[in-house]
Amino acid sequence: MKDINTETKILEAARTVFISKGMDGARMQEIADEAGINKALLHYYYRSKDQLFRAVFQSVFAGFFQAIKGELDKETPIEQKAETIVMQYTNMLDANPFVPQFLINEINRNPQTLRDVMDSQQFNPSVFLEIFGNNNKSGIDPRQFIVSIIGMMVFPYAARNLVQLIYFNDNIEAYTQFLQERKEFLKQTILKMIQ
Amino acid sequence: MKDINTETKILEAARTVFISKGMDGARMQEIADEAGINKALLHYYYRSKDQLFRAVFQSVFAGFFQAIKGELDKETPIEQKAETIVMQYTNMLDANPFVPQFLINEINRNPQTLRDVMDSQQFNPSVFLEIFGNNNKSGIDPRQFIVSIIGMMVFPYAARNLVQLIYFNDNIEAYTQFLQERKEFLKQTILKMIQ
DNA sequence: GTCTATATGGCGATAGAC
DNA sequence: GTCTATCGCCATATAGAC
Numbered sequence: 342m343k344d345i346n347t348e349t350k351i352l353e354a355a356r357t358v359f360i361s362k363g364m365d366g367a368r369m370q371e372i373a374d375e376a377g378i379n380k381a382l383l384h385y386y387y388r389s390k391d392q393l394f395r396a397v398f399q400s401v402f403a404g405f406f407q408a409i410k411g412e413l414d415k416e417t418p419i420e421q422k423a424e425t426i427v428m429q430y431t432n433m434l435d436a437n438p439f440v441p442q443f444l445i446n447e448i449n450r451n452p453q454t455l456r457d458v459m460d461s462q463q464f465n466p467s468v469f470l471e472i473f474g475n476n477n478k479s480g481i482d483p484r485q486f487i488v489s490i491i492g493m494m495v496f497p498y499a500a501r502n503l504v505q506l507i508y509f510n511d512n513i514e515a516y517t518q519f520l521q522e523r524k525e526f527l528k529q530t531i532l533k534m535i536q
Numbered sequence: 537m538k539d540i541n542t543e544t545k546i547l548e549a550a551r552t553v554f555i556s557k558g559m560d561g562a563r564m565q566e567i568a569d570e571a572g573i574n575k576a577l578l579h580y581y582y583r584s585k586d587q588l589f590r591a592v593f594q595s596v597f598a599g600f601f602q603a604i605k606g607e608l609d610k611e612t613p614i615e616q617k618a619e620t621i622v623m624q625y626t627n628m629l630d631a632n633p634f635v636p637q638f639l640i641n642e643i644n645r646n647p648q649t650l651r652d653v654m655d656s657q658q659f660n661p662s663v664f665l666e667i668f669g670n671n672n673k674s675g676i677d678p679r680q681f682i683v684s685i686i687g688m689m690v691f692p693y694a695a696r697n698l699v700q701l702i703y704f705n706d707n708i709e710a711y712t713q714f715l716q717e718r719k720e721f722l723k724q725t726i727l728k729m730i731q
Numbered sequence: 732g733t734c735t736a737t738a739t740g741g742c743g744a745t746a747g748a749c
Numbered sequence: 750g751t752c753t754a755t756c757g758c759c760a761t762a763t764a765g766a767c
């Protein structure tokens with residue numbers, strides 16, 4: 342965070358604060374502090390809080406789908422894909438536990454943002470349907486399947502504080518172990534689902 | 537919303553606005569408008585925005601767990617319980633689609649709030665572990681199981697705008713049907729999981 | 732209890748020196 | 750490009766009439 346240029350430094354600081362607090366909860370002053378610069382500089386590089394937010398959202402959204410796309414378009418048996426999708430997605434969640442929650446919140450706050458980003462990035466969602474759409478002997482609806490998998494993976498991160506308190510008496514180590522064991526649990530569950 | 541007393545009217549309006557916008561995004565003016573009264577009255581009944589929010593959070597949290605507890609403590613076979621839990625939870629979600637998202641967000645924003653509410657309500661979370669903890673021949677970890685079920689149920693509501701746009705081209709009717717079909721899908725999935 | 736009017740503080744944004 | 754100082758608005762909260 343020292344010898345990179347100011348614009349990048351601002352974007353990274355804004356990413357941290359916006360993901361943690363959301364658009365409404367974030368303060369330009371806090372972003373400036375996080376970047377180690379003055380508040381006025383934020384407006385020099387990004388004219389308004391809204392434009393800064395859009396830059397962050399765009400970057401987070403792109404990185405998110407990049408991370409979960411990964412190697413999934415390769416021709417591998419479905420058992421292998423269950424392994425791959427769980428590992429890639431959970432690795433991403435371990436590194437960015439609040440990203441899905443951030444995306445969901447901000448899309449609900451302003452659904453138009455997502456459409457703008459998808460248009461400007463020419464993002465094609467059909468990729469995710471084809472992952473399990475082919476090579477699927479069970480007759481299972483791929484959309485029901487994918488929504489289930491993502492829900493199972495995201496929830497223990499999004500609702501971490503809730504689940505950790507209710508089921509683990511706020512024991513952080515126990516919850517970390519729970520998340521670790523969950524990887525194997527999810528692989529098994531996915532295999533059971535497509536049987 | 538006419539012949540009920542003002543305090544209740546305020547609480548219901550606050551509930552609507554807070555669930556939709558969150559603590560940071562909500563405005564006292566909007567709550568007053570929703571309740572059809574003046575802004576100053578909010579402070580007359582609840583001294584501050586923070587206290588009004590706490591009253592709403594407490595009420596929403598209590599109602600949420602009341603709704604999903606329901607009949608689950610009865611002695612019924614596990615197949616019956618799969619049916620019951622899916623129907624009760626999805627009915628609650630259809631009526632209150634943004635409640636889980638609201639609870640998760642506000643607990644993340646201020647984890648202490650949850651502890652305060654649980655203490656004051658003497659809420660006992662072990663009920664939810666025993667639901668599938670007994671009568672469980674598969675050796676499955678009940679916590680992994682419950683977290684999975686709730687994740688699968690909540691996600692398509694919390695991330696509705698995202699999923700609806702990506703997978704259904706923003707077709708509301710198609711998404712409603714998806715949610716309808718999902719009830720049967722989830723029952724089947726739960727049964728597969730405990731096999 | 733309910734209202735209008737106003738105080739108080741905080742935040743996004745800008746002006747202007749260097 | 751980067752800073753200090755400040756403007757102007759908006760949101761919470763209060764004062765005080767009725």
